[in-house]
Amino acid sequence: MDFDRRDFLRIGAAVTAGAAIGPVASAMTQVEKEGSTARRWGMVIDADKCSADCTVCVDACRTENNVPRFDDPKLDIHWIRKIAFRPKGIEGATERTFPAMCFHCEHPPCAHVCPVAATFVRPDGIVQVDKHRCIGCRYCVIACPYKARSFVAKHVEPKEGDNPKVPSRTHGVVEKCTLCAHRIDQGMQPACVEACQKKATGAMVFSDLNNPDTDASALLRTGRARQLRADLGCEPGVYYMGL
Amino acid sequence: MAKIKYTRIEGRSGGYYAFMAGSALVASLLPISALILFLQGHHVTGMTNQVPWGMPIVMAIYLIGVSAGSLVLSSMSTVFGKTEYKPFARVASMLAVVLIVAGLMAIIMDWGRPDRVLVPFFHFQPRSMFSLNAILYNAYMLIGFLYLVALFRENEVWAKRLGLSAVIIAVGVHSGTGAIFGFVYVRELYNSPLLPPSFIAAALSSGTALMIIVLKYTFDATGRKLDVGYIQGLGKLMGIFILVVLYLIFIENVTRSYAPKNYEASSFLLLHGGKFTFYFWVGLIGVGLVGPAAIVLNSATGSSVRWILAAAWLQLAGVLMERYLIVIPAQILPLELLPGMEITSVFLDGQFATYSVSAVEWMYSIGLFGVVAFAYGLAIRLWPMLPEEAVMQEPPA
Numbered sequence: 001m002d003f004d005r006r007d008f009l010r011i012g013a014a015v016t017a018g019a020a021i022g023p024v025a026s027a028m029t030q031v032e033k034e035g036s037t038a039r040r041w042g043m044v045i046d047a048d049k050c051s052a053d054c055t056v057c058v059d060a061c062r063t064e065n066n067v068p069r070f071d072d073p074k075l076d077i078h079w080i081r082k083i084a085f086r087p088k089g090i091e092g093a094t095e096r097t098f099p100a101m102c103f104h105c106e107h108p109p110c111a112h113v114c115p116v117a118a119t120f121v122r123p124d125g126i127v128q129v130d131k132h133r134c135i136g137c138r139y140c141v142i143a144c145p146y147k148a149r150s151f152v153a154k155h156v157e158p159k160e161g162d163n164p165k166v167p168s169r170t171h172g173v174v175e176k177c178t179l180c181a182h183r184i185d186q187g188m189q190p191a192c193v194e195a196c197q198k199k200a201t202g203a204m205v206f207s208d209l210n211n212p213d214t215d216a217s218a219l220l221r222t223g224r225a226r227q228l229r230a231d232l233g234c235e236p237g238v239y240y241m242g243l
Numbered sequence: 244m245a246k247i248k249y250t251r252i253e254g255r256s257g258g259y260y261a262f263m264a265g266s267a268l269v270a271s272l273l274p275i276s277a278l279i280l281f282l283q284g285h286h287v288t289g290m291t292n293q294v295p296w297g298m299p300i301v302m303a304i305y306l307i308g309v310s311a312g313s314l315v316l317s318s319m320s321t322v323f324g325k326t327e328y329k330p331f332a333r334v335a336s337m338l339a340v341v342l343i344v345a346g347l348m349a350i351i352m353d354w355g356r357p358d359r360v361l362v363p364f365f366h367f368q369p370r371s372m373f374s375l376n377a378i379l380y381n382a383y384m385l386i387g388f389l390y391l392v393a394l395f396r397e398n399e400v401w402a403k404r405l406g407l408s409a410v411i412i413a414v415g416v417h418s419g420t421g422a423i424f425g426f427v428y429v430r431e432l433y434n435s436p437l438l439p440p441s442f443i444a445a446a447l448s449s450g451t452a453l454m455i456i457v458l459k460y461t462f463d464a465t466g467r468k469l470d471v472g473y474i475q476g477l478g479k480l481m482g483i484f485i486l487v488v489l490y491l492i493f494i495e496n497v498t499r500s501y502a503p504k505n506y507e508a509s510s511f512l513l514l515h516g517g518k519f520t521f522y523f524w525v526g527l528i529g530v531g532l533v534g535p536a537a538i539v540l541n542s543a544t545g546s547s548v549r550w551i552l553a554a555a556w557l558q559l560a561g562v563l564m565e566r567y568l569i570v571i572p573a574q575i576l577p578l579e580l581l582p583g584m585e586i587t588s589v590f591l592d593g594q595f596a597t598y599s600v601s602a603v604e605w606m607y608s609i610g611l612f613g614v615v616a617f618a619y620g621l622a623i624r625l626w627p628m629l630p631e632e633a634v635m636q637e638p639p640a
Contacts, residue, residue, distance in 0.1 A: 074291035078590045085584040100580070100588075109429065115373035116366040135362055136355020138295035139373055145429035147578055147590060150292050151355065153285040171284035172355025228580055232429060243581065 039124040040106075040237060041179060042209040043193065044219040047098040048242035049203035055082060057099045057204065060195030064180060066162045066169070070154055077150035079177040080192055085243075098243070099192065099204065102127060102148035102177035103228070103236030110140035110149060110176075125237055126179045134173040141174060145232055149176045209237065247330050249627035252465045259464075259620070266616035273610025276603045277352035285355065287603050293596035294574040298567075298604035299353035302611050303346050304420050305449075305566040307380070308442060309559075310342030311413040312450015314387060316477075321394070321406040327476075330630035332402075334461075335454060336391045336409075337628055341618045343384050343416075345611050352607075372423045379419050383412045395626070417443045424569060431499065431508035432573035441491040448484035449562035451477055452535075455555040457619070459548065461629065468632040471548055478551035481558060482539035488565070489532050504582075511595075512572050519572045522564055531561015571598055 061067060061080045070076050080101035086093040104127045111119040111127060118133035119140055141149045152171045162168075165182055169175065180190035188194070189206050196204040207214035216239075219225055225239035252259070279287060290297040317335030319325040351357050368374045390405035418439035425438035455477045462469035500509035512523060535554035537544075544550035575596045580586055586593035600608075623629055 070286075072286075073589060073591055074293060075286050076292070076590070078292075081588045081590045081592070083580065083586050083588045083592055085581055085586045088583055088585050112368070112370040113373065113426075114368055115371045115377060116362045117368040118366075133359075133362060133366065134356065135359045137350075137353075137373060138355070139371070139423075141292065141295040142433075142574070143427055143429065145578060146580060147592060151285065151295055153290070153292070155284055172281075174355075229429075229582075 038210055039208050040210045041104065041125050041184060041206070042216060042237035042239070043190075044205045044216045044225050044239045044241065045098055046203045046205075046219075046241040047096055049201040050082075050096070050098050051201065052082075052084065052095065052097045054200050056195040056199045057192035058082060060191040061101075061177070064163055064183075064191035065166050065178070066158075068156045068169075075153045077152060077175065079150075079175075096242075098240060099196075100146065100148075100228075101192065101238070102179070103146055103234075103238040104179055105237065106235035107233060109143040109145065109234060113139045113143040115139065122181070124184075126181050126184070127176075128178060128181065129173070129175055131167060131169075131173050131175065136172045136174065138174060145229055145234065146236070149174050248631045249333060249629060250631050251625065251627050252461075252623050252629065254624035259624070263617065263620050266613045266620060269613025270610055270617045271613070272606040273348070273352070273614055276606035276610060277357070279603055280352065280607070281357060287601065289599050289601040289604060291596065291598070293591055294571065294598040296570055296574065297598060298600050298608050299349050301563070301567045301570045302608045303349035303353070304423075304442075304570070305563050306342050306346035306349060306611065306615070307420055308417060308446035308562065308566070309449045309453050310339045310346060310387075311383075311417045311443070311446040312448070313342060313453060314339035314409055314413045314450075315447060316450055316454050317390075317394075318406040318410050321399070321402045322410055327635055328473075330633040331454065331458060331473075333391065333394050334457070334623070334628045336387060336394060337622050337626075338453065338457065338615075338619060339409075339413075340384060340387045340391060341615055341622070343380065343387065345615050345618075347380060347384075348614065349607075349611055372419055372426055376416070376419045376423065379412060379416045383409065383416045386412055413446075414443060417446050424573070427573075429578065430573045430576070431505050432512060432576060433569075435495055435499070437491055437495045437498075438569070441488065441495065444484060444487040444491055445562050445565055448481055448488055449559055451481040451484060452555040452558040452562075455481065455551060456559065458633075459552055461623065462633070465629070467629065468634060470633055470635045471546075472635045473633055474548050474551050475546055478539040478545055478554065481555065482536050482545070485532050485536040485558060489528075489536070492528075492532075492565075508576055511576055512568075516572060516575075519568065519575065523568055526564040527561055527568055530557055531564050532558070535561065574598070 058080050065079055067077055067079055080099055082097050083100050084095050084097045086095045104125055106125065108119070108121060108127045111121055115137060116133055116135055118130045118135070119127060120130070121127050136151070138151050141151055151174050152169055155171045156169050158168050183190060193204045193206040196202060205216045205219060207216040209216055209220065211217060219241065220239060225241045226243065227236045227239055288297055313335045316328070317332045317339060320329035320332050351360055363374065363377045386405055386409045390402065390409050393401040393405050421439035421442035424433040425435050427433040455474060458469060459474060496509065496513065499505045500513070512519060514520060535558040538550050538554035539545045575598065577593050577595060580592060
């Protein structure tokens with residue numbers, strides 16, 4: 001077969017174009033929905049009800065998921081944290097707070113950048129990390145707009161009193177809020193939401209956002225709830241009121 | 244054109260043994276530091292949950308860039324018909340293969356779980372630039388190697404075909420590497436369609452710089468004749484590539500700075516980012532780009548081998564600085580969770596992060612240079628990579 005430089009250019013160009021089509025084509029096919037079942041777990045959080053000095057959601061999460069403390073803010077792992085906010089440039093503006101965790105986006109950038117698909121979207125919308133597949137490249141930590149991800153940079157020994165229902169952790173992989181999938185699968189609420197409702201003001205409401213008869217859906221219908229950085233188009237499953 | 248005679252270097256001199264022993268010693272820092280990272284975890288580095296990518300990523304994209312640049316230079320004679328550069332085709336393509344291997348080592352050993360090195364071969368994510376790059380890097384490495392074999396067999400037809408394929412893949416490899424950062428739409432200092440072309444331009448300029456340095460020192464040390472015209476020609480070429488890099492950096496920063504929403508990001512990098520601003524203006528623009536470009540494009544200094552060599556060193560350091568400035572500052576800036584609001588948290592939300600290179604990362608980075616130097620020294624001793632002499636032919640009348 002005669003094979004000249006021109007043929008080679010053609011083939012080369014075709015291969016390059018093919019490689020370029022990959023991300024575009026897969027992005028196009030995923031435009032609709034990345035989860036698939038009728039359910040879409042999500043939350044509505046009312047910042048007006050969230051008191052600044054309350055951390056019951058954070059504490060409940062740490063206990064439920066055995067999240068360790070390294071006492072080093074640069075290395076600490078945070079599945080959920082309280083964020084304090086006030087308007088820029090307004091002298092004496094009141095500082096208010098809200099809890100932020102993984103928002104389980106419909107179009108999660110973390111899952112899109114994961115080279116080994118260790119981060120994936122469950123059919124019910126929960127974004128999960130397969131710790132046994134994660135290679136620890138940390139591209140997802142770079143790509144998440146909400147700082148929801150933590151890399152485990154230090155070895156953690158399991159300790160007495162750890163919750164045996166969640167997997168133990170090793171260093172070298174990335175982890176984040178699982179929306180307490182292990183609890184949801186047993187018909188319970190995430191630990192943070194349960195704590196907020198039982199021990200605090202009930203600022204956090206969790207339910208199936210696709211079911212119009214739930215509390216969260218009713219709150220969404222008030223038109224006062226919005227997503228953080230909705231402009232990015234990631235479609236977070238956590239909405240906020242009072243921001 | 245007269246047949247070029249390639250020979251191995253003798254490799255019995257004290258200088259050669261000293262070079263090999265020295266580079267082996269330096270190279271040993273890499274496995275030592277990688278082992279520390281693997282056993283201890285990344286808390287021993289300057290990398291944090293605010294700045295998850297540090298020096299290893301800087302080194303990886305640097306080495307991959309220099310590799311792509313070397314490869315394109317190697318193909319000048321085989322693909323682009325610049326036959327006067329044929330004497331260097333072998334050594335340049337060998338360096339390209341060595342550098343891509345070193346670049347991949349830099350990436351993989353920085354993973355939290357380098358023991359899972361085979362996982363990317365079994366699980367793909369077509370939307371991930373890392374996943375696509377894994378394919379591109381491996382294809383590039385393989386074709387670069389086959390191209391080297393074709394060069395050794397003096398098979399001009401296949402050298403041309405494989406050289407051309409390698410050039411096309413090299414463009415893909417570097418566009419892909421730029422896109423790793425350029426696609427990250429949430430960080431203002433990453434998100435740019437200019438990063439892929441800018442990566443290619445810096446790859447070419449740094450690849451040329453490396454070639455100048457490697458040729459000059461190797462030919463001198465082994466007593467081979469190297470026409471001064473080659474160094475001058477490569478110097479000019481490097482100068483032109485540097486101008487392209489400067490132009491792309493200029494356009495990228497002007498475009499970004501125009502939008503008020505980017506004032507904070509732009510002014511951080513360009514005005515009051517402390518050491519980063521200093522690295523940008525003095526390290527990158529002054530010493531790394533304008534300095535060497537001025538040297539090689541000025542007719543007096545541009546014809547002096549000493550000056551060109553100095554310019555090549557500056558450029559090689561300048562592009563390392565450029566890679567650092569691409570990777571790090573974008574992570575220093577806080578993410579805007581609530582535009583228009585000041586935010587704070589125990590997770591350091593809303594605050595500028597800090598990063599400094601730790602001892603382990605220095606060991607890791609310097610070790611990678613040792614690996615490249617050792618592999619190069621070994622390759623020119625084992626195989627006939629270098630021509631006995633490189634003399635420019637008179638242009639036909």
